[in-house]
Amino acid sequence: MKWDPSKYVEFGNHRDRPFHDLVARVRSVEPGKVVDLGCGPGNLTATLADRWPMARVVGIDSSEDMLRKADSLRRQALPQHSHEQQPGGLTFEQGDIAEWYPDADTDVVVTNAALQWVPGHQEMLAGWLRHLKPGAWFAMQVPGNFTSPSHTLMRQLAESSEWSGRLSGVLRHDGVVGSPADYLGIMLDAGCAADAWETTYQQVLQGEDPVLEWVRGTGLRPVLAALTAEEAADFEAEYSALLREAYPSTSHGTVFPFRRIFAVAHKPA
Numbered sequence: 001m002k003w004d005p006s007k008y009v010e011f012g013n014h015r016d017r018p019f020h021d022l023v024a025r026v027r028s029v030e031p032g033k034v035v036d037l038g039c040g041p042g043n044l045t046a047t048l049a050d051r052w053p054m055a056r057v058v059g060i061d062s063s064e065d066m067l068r069k070a071d072s073l074r075r076q077a078l079p080q081h082s083h084e085q086q087p088g089g090l091t092f093e094q095g096d097i098a099e100w101y102p103d104a105d106t107d108v109v110v111t112n113a114a115l116q117w118v119p120g121h122q123e124m125l126a127g128w129l130r131h132l133k134p135g136a137w138f139a140m141q142v143p144g145n146f147t148s149p150s151h152t153l154m155r156q157l158a159e160s161s162e163w164s165g166r167l168s169g170v171l172r173h174d175g176v177v178g179s180p181a182d183y184l185g186i187m188l189d190a191g192c193a194a195d196a197w198e199t200t201y202q203q204v205l206q207g208e209d210p211v212l213e214w215v216r217g218t219g220l221r222p223v224l225a226a227l228t229a230e231e232a233a234d235f236e237a238e239y240s241a242l243l244r245e246a247y248p249s250t251s252h253g254t255v256f257p258f259r260r261i262f263a264v265a266h267k268p269a
């Protein structure tokens with residue numbers, strides 16, 4: 001299942017805002033090493049290098065396409081993020097979050113809109129927090145919209161008699177993310193100071209079928225990957241009709257409420 005960086009960066013403002021809201025709660029002053037897990041196209045990782053210019057900022061992602069995009073962005077940003085200018089710098093590495101562990105240098109971990117793709121991440125979080133050095137921060141954001149119409153309609157259609165033969169088991173929405181209380185509990189149990197919350201952003205989208213466009217870049221990808229191009233077009237035609245009813249177009253655009261879950265842990269120094 002390939003990620004498409006150009007599709008993903010559409011709706012940039014709406015996708016970026018939760019990242020900034022998350023990172024605003026990390027009060028690390030002069031970290032030596034900052035890791036962005038599931039960094040995607042790297043544009044937001046670069047803002048971490050701007051905020052902490054002395055830090056070594058490392059973006060990790062499993063998608064070659066995303067990393068290619070991230071690397072070209074890094075080159076454009078040179079010398080701003082150059083190793084020659086400062087002890088810090090911005091680099092990107094290919095890796096699987098499920099295989100990752102913080103090393104002894106890591107001061108800040110940020111992971112935005114990525115852990116929902118990593119089964120078992122709640123257990124991993126407990127392990128990561130145990131391994132983090134004293135004084136380190138861990139900040140995460142995951143979407144909490146799996147019971148909203150965009151996702152329930154997608155699931156209902158995929159499980160309908162027409163599509164279940166092709167799409168059975170492809171959508172994994174149950175238990176994909178925890179509640180804010182789940183993440184808070186894991187962080188407190190690990191002996192950290194913790195802050196967990198949720199926000200529903202009332203996003204006003206423009207254009208024709210904007211909710212379909214939105215989910216094409218994220219939640220619909222497993223469905224599209226499982227179908228031929230012709231089947232995908234048929235599925236999208238049926239799904240977009242349902243979306244238009246659930247999210248009617250108004251003179252202001254289409255309101256697409258989006259719930260997101262945030263949690264920030266600070267390990268005692």
Ligand SMILES: C[S@@+](CC[C@H](N)C(=O)[O-])C[C@H]1O[C@@H](n2cnc3c(N)ncnc32)[C@H](O)[C@@H]1O
Nearest residue numbers: 038039040061062063066096097112113114117
């Ligand atoms: C929705 S994008 C978020 C990108 C970026 N963090 C942002 O906020 O713009 C999710 C990213 O997680 C990456 N990802 C998903 N599962 C992963 C895994 N197991 N290991 C590493 N990266 C993963 C995908 O390749 C994708 O780039």
